[in-house]
Amino acid sequence: MDAGKATISGVFNGSRLLEIPFYQRAYVWGEEQWERFLGNMEFVTASKRPYFLGSIILKQESSGNTWSEVSEVRTVIDGQQRLTTMIIFFKALCAKIGAGKLFERDFILETGDVALSHSRYDRDDFKKVVDAKGSEPIDGSSAIIGAYNYFLKNIDSEQVDRNAIKSNVQFVCIDLTEGEDEQQIFDTINSLGVRLTTAELLKNYFFNHENEQAFKECWEDVFEPTAEKREYWEQEVVTGRIKRTLVDLFFDAFLQILVQNKERGVTTEDKLFYSRTSNLFQSYKDFIARYCDGSKDEVLGAMKAYAEVFESTFDPTCCDRNVSSAPSAERMNVLIFGLKNSTLIPYVLYVRKNVESSDEQAKIFATLESYIVRRMLVRATTKNYNRLFTSLILNEAKDAAALRTALAADAEATTYMPSDPEVHAAFGESCLYNLQSKGVLYLLESAIRPSMSSTALLGFNQYTLEHMMPKKWRNKWGALDDEAATRRDRKLLTFGNLAIITHSLNASIRDAEWVVKKQGKGYKDGLALCAAGLATMDGVLEKESWGEEDIDERAEWLADKALTVWS
Template sequence: MLGQGGDGRLAEAVAYFQQEIDAWLAESPEPHERLGALVQTMREQLRLVIIDLEEHDDAQVVFETLNSRGTPLEHADLIKNLLFRNAEHAGADAERLYKAYWSPFDQDEWRTEQTTGRITRSRLDVFLTYWLTMRTRREFTASALFKEFEHWLNSAATPMEEVFAELARYAEIYDRIDQHPLHGVEGRFLYRMKVMQTCTPMPLLLFLYGLDDAVLPTERRHHAIRAIDSYLVRRAILNLSSRDYNNVFRDLVTAASRQPACADEEIIKALSAMQGHHRQWPTDAEFRAALEQDPLYTRLYRHRVRILLEALEDELRTDHTEQLTVPVGEHLGAKLTIEHVMPQSRHDNWPPLDDDPYEGAARDELVHTLGNLTLVTAILNPALGNMAWDDKRQWLSEHSLLRLTHGTLLNPPPATEISGWASTWNEHRIHTRGAYLASLALSIWPSADELLATSALSGLDNR
């Protein structure tokens, strides 16, 4: 207040009002009169309420009660108030606890709004919901966060210092997960989670990343993430419901906590045992059938098709491949669009086969299957349009750098014995390429049996 500077929210508020007042005065031709009016208003019209507390009054309770009569506080503010009230009752140094653990939560990065499902909340409220779900493994609505936290705090009987320290520790873990580089097993999985707007696995991820490497080695954590990724992607490609995912991932936290040292195997076994349309892990046969036969482009959200094609491109790359513009990440993904090799409107340049009694009617769904799709830049896509195959092949050859295009479209997929592959593009080639890409997808997102076998072969089962 003396203009000597300082750190923290209060100093920021003083600086803000100084700037606003300076700008407001500069707008007036008579700044002294305007300043006089402001001073008079502050002196005579501003009302301050002063509450004198008796020895046994609780300032935190008074704060909570007063605010309950006006604009509702965020759950994080109520939780903060509850924690510091309990800390003061326990005789702890509240100022030290604030500086050591809570102060980052009062920064803007934790107060920005996020949308999960249809609800918009602060990032801190979202994090606290994930953390409390991991801790309690109970189902509760977003509106019940504070009451659930209060119930847990009263029943857990955890020393307040430990509660503050644990929240700060898991907040750092949440930050690392949220900002993980988009490469490797973890990065690709987290990217796909964001694209599919799937946040229900987060309590399980907090649990896995919260385990020390001495308890759960990195290889095992990666193994668990591959299982979760396979479960989510397989269900997404089959267009299965996500309505029960909250219960699924709470159950997985419970399963992983039974034997943290082999949490990956516990997760795989729990997932493979799930039954019913809303929970089951699709089999290899079901996954392959959807990849080879379903008109994915029309049946699925575009972002699901795109992450499938991106993952296939990434899998086709090797250590010998130039690392130019690998199709991962939201920014690059926005530049790559889905291209139908045999166009959706194809009648002029793509006549049906001579021996086709149905005159190409089967193509109406076939053109939307995986075997006929690739990725191109947003600029190239409209240029290709409904081109005949010879022209389209030349354009793709000149402008595309993707292995998905060069390795399975312009050239035959490995072990494909079709002479003159590039001379034409027809139903037979679409089926052949689709079968190859489906096999590749099964290796990216393996079944439970394969993952468990991999665990045994790699020595991950050594306790």
């Protein structure tokens, strides 16, 4: 067995054929993986730093199978999804920039065949992609063709550079000889012990026998003084597509605050590198070497204070308790942990640490909440949130006026502040994900609920979203022609038809006619019990019928309330 670092040119060396064996599964990556892959390639282009794309396992073929036209043949034991995507990506990139000859030079052998030979499942469609001329999409429904068409549509040739990618993307290539048991090696590699966490790596990096006192003051007393504290920092939350611990989120946010300090003069390229969560441990080492003269003391000196502020600010369990009607860190927690907006964490931490006035903090949080909710309502992208919120740290937006100015000045379509008319229209038109709709209604409910309400507000996690006119309305709500039915199907997904209730309705009640759905039947609760006392349901439960006009009327009412809360 031979293992080492390899670039794209090292894996596809012009005279090596890689064969995917017939028994391996078909290509299964989808849009989520393609989007992440493209983002990685854009990052490599911008940062011009080495980027590790994972390991691949290749095995030498027996000499009897070696082709005379190629110097060697390898069977792909592990890595076919990445290798396939890499070739499809380069094919699409070269098609967009009119550089088909460059693709051939990199990935076509002297035999005229592509350097990756696919299994029977994908062979024909892979050949269609490789042989494609011009830059038009290809007809077909397979994942192989889907990947090619996705990259054709989404590659921005100004943000991806072929040479930078070829130079900086790296694999760990494990090369097995003919007699080695690839299954045993594959299983061993995939069942190795638990990886060290970022926190453990940083702890080993920061401390040794010479600074035991610093370890006690800056680490042990902060992260490990009691079982309760350890439990807090080890909580896992979902951010994007992965689970991360709170201690990991802290070190990520803390680093972003450090690198945005203008006095350090961190370059744009380095900031981009330091923003990658997968590089967090390496980013700290690189940052300290480049911008702290190799001294860890400066980072350790600020770390404890920021960690204490983090612990007093961020709490995922806030989603299990009622929240204040006024702008607050509690409501920020619902936005961050309940509605998955973890990119807010660095700026919120910065504000909590550096803005002394609690009143000013509240004004900042009110503006942030308005910004996030407004953009959610109009279905605006979150793609550039990380850049936006770190720029607020860079520009020291430490009061609400400065924050509003910064948001107003950023007229980019990807980060603009939606207007009142757009927000008003969204209540009657936007169909959001259930989690987003639930979040908007919950935050609105908590803001407009009378202080002397007869029912208690529960935590965000204690509510579920309900469609008052059910999605299966055709069974009990009358027949419509096709055009009217299509309009109704869309209308029932908008805010005027949505409610947060304390527990899910029984299926027989959920899909029943309006009177039964309101009152329930027998021991099965209806909306009258599950939505009792909700301010956002004002007047709804008194309705004797429920239809499109009622949905529109309630949407108007909700929009007016929302514009007073999120001004």
